[in-house]
Amino acid sequence: MRLCRERIPTVMHEEPKMKGLLVSVLAVGTAVAAWMFVDGTSPSNRRKVPGSVFTLVKEGRVRADIVIPAMPLDCERYAADELKHHIDKAFGVSIEIVKEDKKKLQRYPYHIFVGATAAAKAINLPGRKLKKNEWIVKTFGNGLYLMGRDSDIKYKDIGNIWNPTIYATIYAAYDFLEKELGVKWIWPGPTGEVIPKRNHLELVKIDRTGIEPLEERILHGTAPWGMPKIGFSNEDAAARFYAGQNKFLVRHRVGRRRRTKSGHAFEKWWKRFGSTHPEYFNELPGGKRCPASVGALVTLCVSEPGVWKQAVADWKVWWENVGSKNGFEPWVNSCENDYVSLCQCKRCRSWDEPDPRFAKNRYWNGSMSFDDLMALRKERGVYGLNAMLSPNRWGIPKDDPRKRQLPSIADRYARFYNEVQKEARKVNPAARVVGYGYVNYLEPPKKTKLDPSVVIEYVPRSYFPYDREESEYFRTCFLGWKNAGAKEFTYRPNFMLAGGNYPFDQGRLILEDFAFAYTNGMTACAFDSLRGSWACHAMMDYALIRAFRDPLHGYERAREELLSAFGSAREEVAKYFDGIYAYTTKWAFDDFHKISWQNSTGGNHGGGSYHNCAAILGEYFDEKFFTENYRLLDSAKKAANGDKEVVARIEFLRKGLRDAELTRRTRIAEKAMKAAPDDKAKAAAFDAAFKAMNDYRASVENEFVCNFRYEARSELRMKWPHKENVTAVKPAANKKSLEY
Numbered sequence: 001m002r003l004c005r006e007r008i009p010t011v012m013h014e015e016p017k018m019k020g021l022l023v024s025v026l027a028v029g030t031a032v033a034a035w036m037f038v039d040g041t042s043p044s045n046r047r048k049v050p051g052s053v054f055t056l057v058k059e060g061r062v063r064a065d066i067v068i069p070a071m072p073l074d075c076e077r078y079a080a081d082e083l084k085h086h087i088d089k090a091f092g093v094s095i096e097i098v099k100e101d102k103k104k105l106q107r108y109p110y111h112i113f114v115g116a117t118a119a120a121k122a123i124n125l126p127g128r129k130l131k132k133n134e135w136i137v138k139t140f141g142n143g144l145y146l147m148g149r150d151s152d153i154k155y156k157d158i159g160n161i162w163n164p165t166i167y168a169t170i171y172a173a174y175d176f177l178e179k180e181l182g183v184k185w186i187w188p189g190p191t192g193e194v195i196p197k198r199n200h201l202e203l204v205k206i207d208r209t210g211i212e213p214l215e216e217r218i219l220h221g222t223a224p225w226g227m228p229k230i231g232f233s234n235e236d237a238a239a240r241f242y243a244g245q246n247k248f249l250v251r252h253r254v255g256r257r258r259r260t261k262s263g264h265a266f267e268k269w270w271k272r273f274g275s276t277h278p279e280y281f282n283e284l285p286g287g288k289r290c291p292a293s294v295g296a297l298v299t300l301c302v303s304e305p306g307v308w309k310q311a312v313a314d315w316k317v318w319w320e321n322v323g324s325k326n327g328f329e330p331w332v333n334s335c336e337n338d339y340v341s342l343c344q345c346k347r348c349r350s351w352d353e354p355d356p357r358f359a360k361n362r363y364w365n366g367s368m369s370f371d372d373l374m375a376l377r378k379e380r381g382v383y384g385l386n387a388m389l390s391p392n393r394w395g396i397p398k399d400d401p402r403k404r405q406l407p408s409i410a411d412r413y414a415r416f417y418n419e420v421q422k423e424a425r426k427v428n429p430a431a432r433v434v435g436y437g438y439v440n441y442l443e444p445p446k447k448t449k450l451d452p453s454v455v456i457e458y459v460p461r462s463y464f465p466y467d468r469e470e471s472e473y474f475r476t477c478f479l480g481w482k483n484a485g486a487k488e489f490t491y492r493p494n495f496m497l498a499g500g501n502y503p504f505d506q507g508r509l510i511l512e513d514f515a516f517a518y519t520n521g522m523t524a525c526a527f528d529s530l531r532g533s534w535a536c537h538a539m540m541d542y543a544l545i546r547a548f549r550d551p552l553h554g555y556e557r558a559r560e561e562l563l564s565a566f567g568s569a570r571e572e573v574a575k576y577f578d579g580i581y582a583y584t585t586k587w588a589f590d591d592f593h594k595i596s597w598q599n600s601t602g603g604n605h606g607g608g609s610y611h612n613c614a615a616i617l618g619e620y621f622d623e624k625f626f627t628e629n630y631r632l633l634d635s636a637k638k639a640a641n642g643d644k645e646v647v648a649r650i651e652f653l654r655k656g657l658r659d660a661e662l663t664r665r666t667r668i669a670e671k672a673m674k675a676a677p678d679d680k681a682k683a684a685a686f687d688a689a690f691k692a693m694n695d696y697r698a699s700v701e702n703e704f705v706c707n708f709r710y711e712a713r714s715e716l717r718m719k720w721p722h723k724e725n726v727t728a729v730k731p732a733a734n735k736k737s738l739e740y
């Protein structure tokens with residue numbers, strides 16, 4: 001018999017400190033309390049739990065099996081595999097998974113019925129049509145029933161967030177694992193699995209249901225599609241990383257229950273209508289109607305009735321041939337192209353509410369000629385005007401956008417959405433317009449009231465630092481759109497692009513504002529981007545991903561959960577994480593801006609932006625930062641008292657820190673080399689630093705420390721000499737699955 005090594009969950013339940021340890025589990029949904037026995041006393045003293053109805057493991061011996069339907073769906077198999085994985089680890093056993101078959105069912109006195117089993121049907125479960133993403137956890141007779149609304153999605157596609165993720169039997173399994181076994185997942189891979197050890201578990205009556213609060217819970221950047229084959233030493237390592245990350249995200253229910261179409265909707269319009277319908281497009285200085293940049297980035301003359309009619313005519317064709325046949329919501333995608341909106345025509349301008357900033361802005365007050373525009377484009381590149389006319393801070397722009405005179409043209413966009421909504425409703429009463437609150441229509445409409453059917457996809461201006469001022473700006477704008485009549489929002493930030501592969505945490509305000517968005521109409525979120533810097537962003541990423549399925553969960557509770565994975569090293573590890581938080585949030589925009597533009601690598605954004613994260617590392621950190629944090633991790637390791645799991649988690653954090661340190665050294669060597677182009681020793685020093693960094697990454701690439709592919713892509717844009725790995729095989733990219 002294995003030793004009873006008790007590690008009791010400390011966050012899901014505030015367990016009373018008493019003999020026998022009865023732990024209250026508050027059920028979500030149909031709030032029925034359950035009790036579970038997590039007895040740490042010696043088996044000889046064990047008494048049966050009052051009201052116990054189900055024994056999973058009795059003094060180290062498995063008393064139940066996992067029963068899946070005779071013809072299981074792949075998601076039911078996935079749920080069973082996940083149950084087995086965690087139960088085996090928790091109890092040191094090997095629980096059996098069996099297909100529903102009466103002869104086999106006699107082997108154990110209890111059964112965990114997973115999915116749509118005949119046993120469930122026999123007791124009238126679920127008894128009604130479950131909603132998408134809805135699940136049930138229920139004890140009855142000698143069974144524990146874990147089931148939810150499912151679909152016949154393939155095993156390998158579980159976690160593909162581009163299609164609806166309808167497999168709530170998996171969610172029921174996770175709910176059981178979290179609430180009754182105290183399991184937590186703090187990052188991808190084995191060291192991130194927190195599975196309390198025990199040798200006995202009885203359950204009393206459980207009867208609860210639940211549903212994910214958000215319709216869509218999306219992180220972009222979760223797949224390797226479109227990335228060069230760099231950063232990992234071979235494709236197997238890359239595939240392993242993405243699979244582990246994927247599983248982690250499924251465990252946190254990242255996914256969606258509805259299929260919607262949004263994103264820049266008019267990218268093909270210039271090609272289609274540039275010569276036949278110039279009136280569809282923005283009027284630029286000099287009366288020209290054409291792209292200020294490239295065709296796909298042209299913006300519309302949104303007050304033009306032909307535009308509304310064309311948008312709805314396009315939608316009608318799509319809806320009849322594609323949308324309605326493939327489970328899409330009847331949303332009319334009216335999200336503008338990816339550019340600051342430019343139409344200066346009289347009608348569009350008459351739709352704008354007065355704003356003194358129009359007169360102070362060179363573009364809007366008529367001081368810029370068409371030639372000026374073209375010169376600016378030449379000088380600043382494709383997105384040159386964007387940087388000048390919008391408050392975006394998705395990188396570090398040269399001019400502080402807070403100091404610019406940037407009038408908002410949100411009233412014209414609100415009217416545009418209303419007009420398209422009116423047209424669309426004629427075609428289909430259920431049609432709903434989705435449009436952005438974005439770039440120079442991020443600040444809310446002043447006067448126009450939105451049609452209540454319109455969904456606003458809100459894209460905050462922020463990047464780094466995400467400070468109180470940014471938070472206030474976001475809240476004012478978001479609330480403004482709500483007050484203008486928006487009932488439903490998709491929240492679509494870009495600030496998770498910040499932070500590179502180095503220790504970073506600006507999570508507190510992000511979490512506060514996430515909760516704010518939820519209480520004010522957010523029904524979906526889509527964050528760009530998941531960097532996958534798991535070791536260095538552990539706290540921020542865990543807190544955010546945890547909030548996806550409980551938007552009011554908050555940073556502090558998530559912090560406690562994560563720290564509870566460090567046993568007796570908790571206090572020391574808390575110092576490490578709190579230090580990172582303090583270090584990140586001490587940066588004011590002006591200070592960061594300074595080191596950013598000292599390290600410009602070209603373009604509209606300074607160093608430390610998402611495409612050149614590593615550029616600022618020489619100045620952002622000093623040597624002391626690393627020595628002090630290694631020291632903290634050393635003392636944490638000491639405090640772990642030899643607990644192997646805790647030590648492995650501390651070492652995981654150290655690996656992220658080491659990667660950041662080596663990346664910083666590479667950057668410093670690169671700058672020295674560039675400062676002395678004829679100095680061969682400096683060039684050799686850079687080569688050596690770059691090699692040391694890559695060698696180190698290869699040595700830890702199977703441990704989910706960081707998405708090295710993502711980081712290498714950013715470094716490649718800085719012209720660091722990453723080479724495609726020679727063993728590269730074509731990833732199983734499926735372009736179709738990227739469409740949504």
Ligand SMILES: [Zn+2]
Pocket residue numbers: 282283300301302303304343344345346347348349
């Ligand atoms: Zn116009």
